[in-house]
Amino acid sequence: MRALIIGGGIIGLSAAWYLAEEGCDVTILEKGDLLDGCSFGNMGHLPISHVVPLAAPGMLEKGIRWMFNSSSPFYIKPSLRPSLLRWGIRFLANSTQKHVQYSAKPLAELMQLTKQLLLADWSPKMNIQTTQNGLLMLCKKEATLHEELETASLVRSLGMQAIELSKEEVLAMEPAVRPDVCGAVWYKDDLHLQPNALMAQLPALLEARGVKILRNAEVASFDRSKGKILSLRLKNGEIMQADGFVLATGSWSPAMARMAGERIDLMPGKGYAMTLDMSDPQLRHPAILVDAKVAMTPWAGSLRMGSTMEIAPMNESVHWARVQGILDAVPEFLPGLAGNMALDQLKKGIDQAARSHAVAYPGLWYGFRPVSHDGLPYIGWAPHNSNLLMATGHAMLGVSMSTGTGKLIAEMACGKPVSIPVEAFRPGR
Ligand SMILES: Cc1cc2nc3c(=O)[nH]c(=O)nc-3n(C[C@H](O)[C@H](O)[C@H](O)COP(=O)(O)OP(=O)(O)OC[C@H]3O[C@@H](n4cnc5c(N)ncnc54)[C@H](O)[C@@H]3O)c2cc1C
Numbered sequence: 001m002r003a004l005i006i007g008g009g010i011i012g013l014s015a016a017w018y019l020a021e022e023g024c025d026v027t028i029l030e031k032g033d034l035l036d037g038c039s040f041g042n043m044g045h046l047p048i049s050h051v052v053p054l055a056a057p058g059m060l061e062k063g064i065r066w067m068f069n070s071s072s073p074f075y076i077k078p079s080l081r082p083s084l085l086r087w088g089i090r091f092l093a094n095s096t097q098k099h100v101q102y103s104a105k106p107l108a109e110l111m112q113l114t115k116q117l118l119l120a121d122w123s124p125k126m127n128i129q130t131t132q133n134g135l136l137m138l139c140k141k142e143a144t145l146h147e148e149l150e151t152a153s154l155v156r157s158l159g160m161q162a163i164e165l166s167k168e169e170v171l172a173m174e175p176a177v178r179p180d181v182c183g184a185v186w187y188k189d190d191l192h193l194q195p196n197a198l199m200a201q202l203p204a205l206l207e208a209r210g211v212k213i214l215r216n217a218e219v220a221s222f223d224r225s226k227g228k229i230l231s232l233r234l235k236n237g238e239i240m241q242a243d244g245f246v247l248a249t250g251s252w253s254p255a256m257a258r259m260a261g262e263r264i265d266l267m268p269g270k271g272y273a274m275t276l277d278m279s280d281p282q283l284r285h286p287a288i289l290v291d292a293k294v295a296m297t298p299w300a301g302s303l304r305m306g307s308t309m310e311i312a313p314m315n316e317s318v319h320w321a322r323v324q325g326i327l328d329a330v331p332e333f334l335p336g337l338a339g340n341m342a343l344d345q346l347k348k349g350i351d352q353a354a355r356s357h358a359v360a361y362p363g364l365w366y367g368f369r370p371v372s373h374d375g376l377p378y379i380g381w382a383p384h385n386s387n388l389l390m391a392t393g394h395a396m397l398g399v400s401m402s403t404g405t406g407k408l409i410a411e412m413a414c415g416k417p418v419s420i421p422v423e424a425f426r427p428g429r
Contacts, residue, residue, distance in 0.1 A: 028213045030215050091373055134161075140291045
């Protein structure tokens with residue numbers, strides 16, 4: 001079977017891996033160079049314990065309340081655009097406890113499948129610093145810890161480890177953390193890796209398996225007939241045919257779906273990350289500062305800090321106050337970083353960039369998370385094209401659901417039984 005995959009982010013690459021394993025003739029079409037999507041500079045956490053979907057009670061209210069706080073970590077840009085209104089109404093309708101209960105098991109199954117496949121198929125073949133030492137959710141306020149403990153019991157009910165840690169236990173595990181932390185939950189089954197290294201090494205492995213990767217190949221339209229895609233046309237005019245097509249275009253998916261006569265209610269959720277090169281990255285485990293909603297990942301020789309979820313149409317502007325919010329929050333938890341030369345330099349540069357209303361800063365990366373209307377990815381057959389599979393909408397967990405999504409796509413494409421139930425991920429739901 002000839003398969004064309006549109007989008008060379010982590011999801012498109014994963015689909016290519018498992019389609020090639022099934023013996024398909026696979027070509028990936030990527031409008032950039034594989035290094036400019038959302039998959040490159042993210043935090044690299046595989047938090048298989050993150051089973052609460054983004055559409056959860058209180059999320060939209062928080063977004064609306066925080067609209068007026070320039071440094072808040074979650075933000076929805078007010079707009080009367082039909083796409084935002086439709087997404088917002090559906091997101092709100094799904095932000096219920098019932099939806100959380102419904103989503104937790106399928107999310108857990110998909111992330112557990114991803115972990116198992118990643119450890120078996122990818123980690124041994126690449127130097128990506130895969131580390132299995134869990135994730136710490138560090139809390140400063142009792143109320144935050146209390147909320148986290150509720151999530152911990154849901155995670156435990158799904159068979160995963162969620163260990164409550166006292167302040168003393170946190171400080172014993174992470175001596176660099178400020179002593180005013182009140183406790184933490186340690187999700188021991190979580191792992192992390194270096195996403196830049198993953199995205200840099202995976203294409204060569206795919207090519208070695210016979211996958212063709214076309215860079216600077218932007219898909220501009222489809223030719224369809226009788227509920228089927230016959231061919232697609234690239235921006236340069238080239239026409240390409242295949243038996244099956246996979247839509248894996250992340251935050252670009254709504255426009256791509258429209259071209260194919262499909263509809264997806266998905267919004268881009270912009271997030272920022274910055275990396276400090278330092279011989280001692282201070283932390284021994286990846287952590288999320290729950291009160292400040294800032295994530296941190298230590299690797300050999302560096303520490304990455306990231307945060308914010310700006311729900312807005314894709315744009316190239318930088319919200320400097322939110323970036324400064326991340327840089328201010330980190331030394332609050334890691335006091336050893338106050339006065340750190342690399343951090344000070346980064347802060348100075350970011351302050352200057354903010355004052356001069358710059359549109360970029362060399363040490364700052366951002367990406368657009370593809371946020372679905374209900375916090376679950378779309379994985380499966382498209383409703384209006386019998387030979388189009390969708391693999392998108394993974395929001396803040398695209399790496400964590402990568403190999404699992406790729407495996408499911410390959411199984412569906414080849415008419416095989418699927419490894420886990422997929423009804424919750426059905427496109428068109
Ligand atoms: C700050 C931040 C931190 C994050 N941390 C984590 C984390 O710790 N763990 C985790 O699991 N996830 C994390 N994520 C989320 C994760 O990065 C995304 O879920 C994931 O990258 C989405 O992958 P994707 O392949 O769907 O999309 P992308 O990586 O965006 O890939 C889509 C690709 O499609 C291409 N494309 C679009 N239109 C066309 C077209 N017309 N023709 C051809 N190609 C096209 C684009 O150029 C792009 O390369 C984070 C995200 C952010 C922003």
